[in-house]
Amino acid sequence: MTTDQTSGTLLVGPLLRRIAGTKATIWVETAHAAEVEVRAGDAGGHATTFSAFGHHYALVVVEGLEPGSATPYDVYVGGEHVWPLADSPYPRSIIRTRGTADAETQAKLVFGTCRETTQHATTRRLPPDALDAYARRLMRNEGDPEAWPDMLVLLGDQVYADKTSPTVRQQLKARRLPHHGLQDDVQTFDEYTKLYLESWRDPEIRWLFSTVPSVMMFDDHEIIDDWNSSAAWRADMQREPWWAERISNGLASYWVYQHMGNLAPDELDADALYPKVASAGDATEVLREFAERVDKEADFGHLPESWKSRQYQWSFAIDLGRTRLVVLDNRCSRVLDPDHRAMLPSAEWSWFLSQAHGTTFDHLVVGSSLPWLMPPAIHHLEAWNERISASKRPRVAAFGEKLRRLVDLEHWAAFQTSFEAMADLFRVIGRSSDGPASISVLSGDVHHSYVARAELGRDIPTPVHQLTCSPIHNQVPSFMRPLMRIGWSGWAAVIARGMAAMTGVRTPSLRWHKSGDGPYFGNAIATLTHRGLEARVTIEGTTPGGELDTVTDVALTTR
Template sequence: MPESRLLIGPLLRRVVGTRATVWVETDAPAVVTVRTPGAAGGTATTFSAYDHHYALVVVEGLTPDSVTPYEVLVDDELVWPTPDDPYPASVIRTRATDDREQPVRLTFGSCRETTQHATTRRLPPDALDAYARRSIASGDPTDLPDLLVLLGDQVYADNTSPTVKRLLKRRRRRPEDAPVDQVVSFDEYTKLYLESWRDPEIRWLLSTTPSVMIFDDHEIIDDWNTSAAWRADMRRQPWWAERIGSGLASYWVYQHLGNLSPDEIAADPVYTEVIAAGDATEVLREFGSRVDTESDVAHDPERWRAVQYPWSYALDLGRTRLVMLDTRCSRVVQPGSRAMLPGGEWSWFVDQAHGDYDHLVVGSSLPWLLPPGIHHVEAWNERLADSARPWVAGLGEKLRRALDLEHWAAFHRSFTALGEVFARLGSGRRNEPGDRVGAGPAYPAPASISVLGGDVHHSYVARASFADPAVRTPVHQLTCSPIHNQVPAGMRPLMRLGWAAGPASATRALARSAGVRRPNVRWRKLAGPYFGNAVATLTHRGRAAEVTIEGTSSEGHLRPVAHHRLTG
């Protein structure tokens, strides 16, 4: 039973009704089969790209409301589970045919460096690893969440481990051709995923827990798409074209493909091309280069549609709707018209945000609500960077990059528009044609609206409030970061001060002096900030919602550090 045939995986990605998708990477072209004790199963032939081989198997015929163990075969040889596997069986759990009364649990977090980084940086224990070990000890698959939501920086292309650095050192002939400690090629990207997802406990967790993902900047490089000037500077680097193309192509293969339901996979034009090509290297090379141009043309609807690929996606679990937003690849970065999402994608989001559900969850790698003191600094900086005076704009751009001022607050038009959508949904009012947030039928106000975020390397819960008394739905920012990283100790006092009334008032006055209008929403912290490694779980039962953030102890065990009821 040569386990080496299976390089990475299996990753259980989506479970939809009586079907599921299982993703694997193999060591050579092969036929991959997922087999269960009953009639359910599926088979797929691998596709190849850059001399690597992948399969996404659609498992059909599962029984509703069941827990089904499965095995993986490569060319009819059993490769999963391994003969000496000490872990519980990998299973596929389905929900009831009518799952409206079933609870929904989403476990989420962001920013996970591999465990190898801890050997050089003395990072606190990995929270996802601790979560996996606790689940293994439990042995009860019903203790696992319905969905694992990973909010960015699943791998670090620009901050590699000692093992990857040694590989890169052997490959780099001249430092000016490529960074000596950063990945550039598709093959080098594969080493990041191999290192991260073959961690034994993580591998088991991903094999038995459905997962969805979205990128943030470190899948590509720090500050990815922060501004048009940044993009122009990066294009002057001789290695950048390969880096961005490889980064987006590898993200599509390793992360995004599994975000899609079986029906969405069948309809995806890139997947159709990849499967038809046999060797999809050129298909993915062209794809990676093309979609990188989204930000260049995002302000022009016609040109944007010609190159756009929908990285954002939506799904329903019971009475919960999750809408995951791409806040990186297709940003509008032109000064004076910055936006997190181009117009066409914003319209898609508004359509998805309206519907018949009890709870809306918006996933964004970047938090919508930051500590107010930091929010106002970012809004102020955006006005500086958009100044008509070159020296002021240049200073604003330098500060934007140096201080990572690129969250929703630094795309203030999008920040305001998102608040308007939430206020409209939370009031249950009908949208009329011509409304800024879009038109559509009226639905009852949801029981809760939660924005999941990561990136900022600390965790907190914040409650938004609106001037309109008709907004009845509680709206919260739930930020959980990092899973395995840390914020420098010297920055922690500043992040705490960001929540204090005095500093927030001072930075608000600074923003006002630059012409920034008062935000259309106010918010206050309910829990945190917590600076350790953590994972969080959002639970919906009926129309009730609650969140728990768990941090790691020095011994590597999870303990609750925050719990908050979001409704009632």
């Protein structure tokens, strides 16, 4: 397998990002400034590229698609036909629109997180890539409409800026002085682009992204490990001479490569940044100023005036028939003041509440890069750590902070106010007479996969589940696996809960337990399927031969 799949003027892409009604968006990176055109039967669209830091991009809105259709498409750059690639062994890239009445009551979401570059580009021998395996299966079943998902939901660590491949490290070494502070980490916008170039040119992945709509949300490794874990962490980073450039370029590149494509065709003009970027010609300064501004969000999110001064909202919502998907930013906009820690600032939480309530959908799906429900013992450990890290005794606080960073104690459990607010929200929604048939939280990050059922109260008929699928292509160290299994044991939970109680942490207002098999520690991809009022999740792991095999299959509803 080779990742050097170029078509001359088309460097990366095309990525089919959003389909909304009879419109779709196609994202591309080109080698030079040009007019980009997409033709899909009688439908089509074109856009002029914009430049950023010497690179060239376009997001083309394709209009005039037929409802309920499957239409092959072609991409032209400067009049040159660049996609499909000449002599491509893969099926044609197709835009599939929803349309029939039955389709409105059905939805299929494929999700996962944590994908390092493909095997040959890494120093470790990782198990087969689950996304590669999924792409190959779709190719074999291209004529079967039931095989195709409505959307691919990637919830973090699409690239690793702090764990680069040998290829990228060699490139960094060639351009840096020996004393450079970051060594093998990326820093400039151009260096970030190499991560996407390496990852998204994987032939199977390139084909998959060109024909299955996708949405994406960052986690920490798009920037750096432990990103925004605490106020103390931010203070330490801000003292580093390389940090300002690192975070600015990381956020700018994320917006270009991932977030821009999350916007629906009709949302582009209303976005706070897209019109400025698309019309700037050279958007370098626009993106640099934007990134510097939004990074400051975590420093001021606890102030009362932050309600009116939101810089940007990375979270977004999508309706797929009778399924509502709300994807939350778990990183950039955290409130980190020790006395007001929260996953989201108040204005964005208010927006989330407005999206989670409603009668126009049968299923609520929350995308969260970090699991809401962790193994119980680990949950109590994180709650305990949050409390001691805020201690007024400097040595205790320093110990808590060191432990937090050492073992990544920074999930929803480490933001107890937000954890309980999520539980309260699900109780209100689930108790309503016209509430959804199911509530699911999709997550990753923790390098193992599991399904957990939340017990919120006997008077709440709506089932609530945590669905965690991670990694797509990575690996948890072997010595960590027994510890993660122990996290589900009752005796470990009792001990950890006792520690938390000693520091004044309240008992959680809910219980939860693992459903189905697991936890599973291999590379995996998960599928959440809604049919009418029924919901089911299937987690599939890769075999040594690179195929997919079911490791757990759980019915989430009993209706």
